[in-house]
Amino acid sequence: MQFWIIQGLNSLSLGGLLFLLSSGFSLIFGLMRLANLTHGAFFMLGTYLAATALRSFDDLNIWTTAIGAGFVVAALGGLFERLVLTRLKANTLGQVLVTLGMSFIISDACLMIWGGDSIPVPTPQNLQAPTRLFGFVFPTYRLVLVGLAVLVAVALYFLIERTRLGAMIRAGVDDRQMARAVGIPVSRLFTIVFCLGAGIAGAAGVLGGPILSAYPGLDADMLPLALIVVILGGIGSLLGAFVGSFVIGFIYTFGTALFPELAYIILFLPMIFVIAFRPQGLFGRVGA
């Protein structure tokens, strides 16, 4: 019984982390039709920034670090988008390749700056004591992460469904040509969304730090997970990213617990099914 409860909570916390990672990816993919392969690197950059910041300054807390790192990574993302991606407007394959190249640049820069060792990110002091529930122990921080994911989901929901910016984004996702035709500044929107996506990834990197630690290769480990979540949940849909994250969280956690030799197969099989039978994903809304 304890096994199921703990693994269930693990699934939720992994799902929460995945949502923080993939919400930005889904937005960028939906609006810009761009599989942003730099996303994992943005996440990792956030984790490394957190590792240094939290280990150097004792009284810095993780929430402000997350926001700070989010802005730094957003700025980097914005520069990249303006200087590189816009020049490849018509060339979608070129854009994807360039994001891949950028991810190599970022990961090698991280290796150069921080070295090859794994750097732990300290868990916030007040959340270090584990929660004792019904006779078993579970790390408090992971539970908080689930709450955070829900908060971010709600915030993004309001942004997308209730603001003008959100309306413009939705219009751009549904039909880019028409959106341009009615005067929506699609190009500027792209930059804003790219910054937003990168910023959320950077902040997610900080928040995932206590669980994952900063290490070279973190970007390559996280990117496929973001891809799977978005393909499963549907491109351009926030609800899809949310549901997809928790579904993948459950599949991965219980899969590795029950069938450890099949770890990666368990992860990719649902994605293959979805692509074969429902290519737009569970809640996909990408139109023309």
Added chain:
Amino acid sequence: MSISRRQFVGVAGAGIASMAAPNLVFAGSSDPIRVGLLAAKTGPLASGGIDMDLALTMFLKERDNTLAGRKVELIVADTAGVPATARTKAQELVEKDNVHCIIGPLAALEALAIADYLTEKEMPTLGVAAAEDMTQRHPSPWFVRLTSTSAQCAYPLAEYSVKELKYKKIVTIADDFAYGHEMCAGFQRVFEDNGGKIIQKIFTPLATPDYGSYVAQVKSADAIFLGTAGSNGFRFLRQFIEYGLKDKMAVIGGMTALDESVLRNMGDEALGILTTSWYSAELDNPLNKAFAPVFRKQFKYDPGYYAGSTYVSGEVLEVALKTTKGNVEDKKALMAAIRGSNADTIRGVIKFDEFGNAVGNVYIRKVTKSDGRLVNSVIKTYPDVSQFWTYDQAAFLKNPVYSRDYPPAKNLEP
């Protein structure tokens, strides 16, 4: 009398030739010894590769880049931890740089990719990678390994766990590739032969960002054995502690689980953990006392597995070169000298068995605090540990190589 042009050229030519002749004869010994180092200096294995380079460069600098009276030139090649790149770099070192011997590589995958090539080119290699079969069922006369096979250091710890720590049930966790399989298999074999039971064997994919679901699977036992490499052990340990398991089970580890390079980023949670290795920066012998503090002073951290490995290769090479009086051109003689070197090194005296694997001391270490930093203090030394432990060599080799399922784990709890 006029000298014809032909005569002049002939005499001048003879004169120059006779002046050059001595140089041609001695060209061999004024040519430097070229040593190639295959290390992964970029990519995920980078921290180990960088340490290998630093230690070897330091070794040569201490000796003014001269061994046995001859200048040594070190050529470092970055394999990036990728077998194909290792192969390319090995070829460059052999054919373009004309090295006389190779030190490295680090990872078993890289070593296996270049093994056939180095044997074909008859290139003396002082290897670091731990893959068992390279010195068991597929040995090469041109390869020696001065560190340890995957399981060699695990044997003494398994015996120590039963006899002195009195552990009866242990869970093992390791990365899901050959190194992890071999180490856990070796540990399991000795642990169970001495009366213990391995009740669970967990193998995690090499790239596991979140160890949460694995921590939650760990069954209740006396201890958990970490057969991990790189920083995975430490990342797993953090989650292990966060789930409150460290209060319930002891933690012991293999030779790369809590290496000095990982320890420097850890905190007090690591105190008291026992690991086993062929080296520790805290070793109390004269050679190590001259090496470790100097390394620490220069690079601000303790040398561990990787730095130790290349420094030991340097020491072995030095002894071999003294025997051949600096001659590296006679490869067979150099190889024989390496194999018979019985060098005294920072890890103690090492001999090579007939397969080229090192036989030497294995140290059980405990993490303690010294001068405000975490170190691997040596608490017990097992002398003359070979890759076959106490098993009969012929019988050992008749068995299949250690793998995920061999030896079969008979005491697993459902």
